[in-house]
């Protein structure tokens with residue numbers, strides 16, 4: 001089945017784009033025997049770059065936090081200016097030249113194969129297109145679909161940069177209540193069903209922005225059954241789903257609280273690898289269930305290789321891909337030639353096919369499990385913690401004062417901590433009596449205390465979906481605040497110290513020290 005026509009979703013700007021005339025000549029330039037005097041291309045002999053040499057980890061390297069070049073077997077490859085010696089897939093003469101807007105052909109084919117094998121899109125004629133990472137990808141999607149003043153459906157807590165893109169356009173978020181599995185389908189359905197009555201004369205939202213795996217900031221992951229429910233509602237109300245999924249590969253098992261009596265967690269087992277089992281273990285994506293071409297998926301190499309690559313890719317219907325291509329021609333032109341060259345050669349060196357990259361991803365995944373466990377274990381050590389269903393409930397050490405809770409994430413990089421304020425005397429007294437928004441005021445104070453203890457975490461208010469104005473808290477949000485703690489960028493020693501500092505601040509602030 002092919003994608004259906006969603007051209008009625010295009011913004012007027014996107015619909016009006018025409019091809020850049022000079023770009024339309026590029027296909028002739030590569031014809032055999034063609035002498036081109038048409039483009040303003042510098043001759044490659046005038047590039048100062050002759051050859052680059054790279055040393056990289058082999059895909060199966062075990063990556064404990066202290067891996068250094070000396071204790072792992074390195075692979076080496078070169079990218080020369082001229083010719084593709086040793087089976088190279090790119091040379092610098094083309095890699096650093098003005099390039100096809102959609103991406104380098106070899107890389108595009110690789111990414112297409114990756115999409116086919118890992119996501120298995122449910123419609124046939126999906127297209128892929130490189131971009132400069134998901135931030136760029138989302139910005140191009142906003143340009144593709146949004147008009148000033150549009151309402152955008154999104155998770156109640158979301159990634160702030162995505163909102164910062166459309167807030168200046170006068171767009172507004174429609175926050176959707178979440179549970180441990182992400183957006184609640186019943187809430188989405190009610191919101192859309194009641195939209196016209198609740199907002200007479202206001203265009204119904206036609207975009208759902210969702211971070212389905214290891215959601216930023218809440219860490220939750222949406223199972224496929226929930227995705228299917230949400231997808232069906234989006235079909236019913238004709239909503240385009242934008243699946244921004246940078247943490248997709250970082251999926252892990254369920255966390256089990258360590259025995260506090262033992263005082264330590266067993267070291268992780270050495271990673272074993274089975275490609276089919278690895279692929280099988282990954283939750284199905286919105287793209288996997290998309291039979292209509294209604295999903296625009298954003299993938300990025302930021303979390304799977306390095307953010308500085310500024311490289312990612314769209315998967316979407318040919319119609320959306322073509323419109324994004326037009327917008328790219330006159331903005332970023334193409335993803336960086338350096339990034340595409342080096343990443344192409346790396347993926348090639350890790351071959352054959354997708355094998356090496358998948359192996360690498362599985363190794364990476366096992367490192368994030370370890371980091372997730374370090375952080376959760378540290379809470380169990382510094383506080384009294386019990387596991388109740390999905391949640392870990394955390395009490396002051398040696399007390400029954402409930403300080404906080406979290407759902408140990410099964411993907412991603414973040415622990416979303418909910419702090420209960422009602423038993424804090426300063427909050428219950430001074431803050432509640434003197435502030436219109438005591439939770440936010442107290443969050444700020446607590447955050448500052450935590451900074452003073454030399455620990456930087458991010459305050460929950462940064463992630464609140466923007467509705468165009470500050471709305472009063474609903475009952476479920478009273479007397480609680482959130483903080484987001486990233487377990488990605490740290491060592492075990494640092495994470496232990498961090499949670500020790502946090503524990504010091506909280507015990508002191510609750511008078512439990």
Ligand code: PLP
Nearest residue numbers: 133134135159211216244300302
């Ligand atoms: N989208 C989400 C949900 C993120 O959490 C992040 C990174 O923090 C990004 C996008 C940014 O990705 P990129 O580096 O590819 O622009």
